[in-house]
Amino acid sequence: MERTILHVDMDAFYVSVELRRRPDLVGQPVVVGGTGNRGVVAAASYEARRYDVHSALPSAVARRRCPHAVFLPGDHELYTEVSRDVHEIFGRYTPLIEPLSLDEAFLDVSGATRLFGEGVEIARRIRADVRGELELGCSVGVAPNKFLAKLASVEAKPRARPDRIEPGRGVVEVVPGAELDFLHPLPVKRLWGVGPVTLEKLRGLGVKTVGDLARLDERTVVSALGQASGTHLLALSRALDDRPVEVDRDPKSIGHEETYPHDLHDVADLDRELVRLSDAVSSRLRRHGAGARTLTLKVRFAGFRTVTRSTTLDSPVDTGPELVTALGPLLHALDVSPGVRLLGVSTSNFGAPSQQLSLLDEPAESGNTAEAIDEIRDRFGTTAIGPASSISPRGLRVVRKGAQQWGPDQQPKPDGNEQENRRSR
Structure with a gap:
């Protein structure tokens, strides 16, 4: 059976979500992402794109190109929530949905055309639902395969020119036989x-x-x-692409990395960050019901030199202390005196986590502790409990999924008293 594939791509998604709560900024050049000098642009309004401001551009460069732009910090939790609303609309038309990111997905609507009409009609329905219910715009490509559908959605999008913004067509179809x-x-x-x-x-x-x-x-x-x-x-x-829409795609890796507003030179500071990152990554591992055998440390130095170090364990692990025990020696083997700009922890090679048994054949204490921590966070939130070394004068420094992916927001440098307090802890 000939397939009908849609590629739905939200238009300037992060900016559009922000404009729903800041309607006063509509029509202005708006940039969402890391607001600090080390941040990067996550999304730019079409008004900002007229000045060649685009995603992945360093925020400092974006400011030079468009000095009058409004810069907003990213809110990954909000974007995730709105993305769920968007996918709920997709689910009305087909269960065959393959998310690519928060703001785009493939849909196989081959089996829905008798109920909702041809692919173009379904695409128009989705656009109308997203606009009417969520006050957001999206562009849709319709084609016999995924590759062509993604190309078609690009052709459907608005375009920013130096002197104007050209409205997009909204829906572009690649007709079978005309690929x-x-x-x-x-x-x-x-x-x-x-x-x-x-x-x-x-x-x-x-x-x-x-x-x-x-x-x-x-x-x-x-x-x-x-x-x-x-x-x-x-x-x-030659327009050949037989890949199906994959509904359930298991993650190949789970990790988190952070770019710091100021370089870290102190090994004790880096140890605290390793504990903090490992705690967050292990929590995500347990939510997936997985342990990891391969653990990777990523370090980017002040001069942008980046090194990765990996270790593969005999059995999968899923607790913060186990990650720190394995990755700590890899960190300590590096000369961090030039200053560390970024630190990351990632895990892969997944399997069922092994439970070490004590002499009384009961699960090890670390497993019980991790389970209790998860229960507390589920009930009271992520800020309810965390590593003692992650406590600062501003409270518990938690790792939020998606946060920091666009670099750090501008923060004041710790004063002498705060640095001394952190060392004493």
């Missing part, structure tokens, strides 16, 4: 897997558009790009 007519005029860099290096190699073959690539023979492309990359890109250039 190559849509695909071949596009720049070849639009294909998944074409980065700067690959793009340069393709230009060496005289390739500018997707159609140029599709007309090359396989041996030429494989010789230039390698077997895996060459065959992959040739298949895409």
Whole structure:
């Protein structure tokens, strides 16, 4: 059966959510993300995009390009809540939903066309529901496969020009039988897997558009790009993509990293941060009912040099102390005197967590403690309990999922008394 796939992409999602509670900012250049000098842009309104401000741009650069922009810190918990509302609307039309992030998803509506109409009609219904119920905009691509649907949603979006904002079409359909007519005029860099290096190699073959690539023979492309990359890109250039919409996708890794407003030089400070990050990551592991065998430490120094160190354990672990025990030696083996800009903890290679038994054949104390901590947080919130070393004069410094992914907000540097208090603890 021919499939009908939608790719729904929210328009400037984080900014649009913020504008619902700040309607006074509608029509102004608004930037959401890390507000500090080390932050990055998470989303920019189309008014801000006119000044070439876009996601992943350093906040400091965004300020130079658009000095009159309004900068707002990201609120990941709010965006997650609104994303659930968006997905509830998706679920009215199909159970086959593959989230890609908070603001985009694939939907397979092949089995829903008899009830709701063709793919374009379903796309229009979804847009109307999202606009009417949530006061948000989205763009939708409709196509026979995921690859083309994602490309089509890009064509449906509004565009910011230096002198104006062009409204988007809202819905763009790639009609079965006309896939190559849509695909071949596009720049070849639009294909998944074409980065700067690959793009340069393709230009060496005289390739500018997707159609140029599709007309090359396989041996030429494989010789230039390698077997895996060459065959992959040739298949895409011919509109071939048989991947299904994956409803349940288990995470391949669970972790958290933070960029600090000021470089950390003191090993004791880094130890406290390792405990704090490990506590948060282990809590997420337990919520997934998983333990991890492979633990990875990421350290980015003041000069942007980044190192990772990993260790693989004999059996999966899921508690903060176990993560610290394994990662602490990796951290202490590094020379942190240049100053640490970012610290991260991630876990992978999942399996059922093993419970160490005592001589009385009862679960080890660390397992019971972790279970009690989870119960307290479920009942009273994440700020109810945490590592003692994470307490500061401003309260318990908890790790919130999604927080810090855009870098730190601007914070005052600790004064001498606060630094002394932290050392004494």
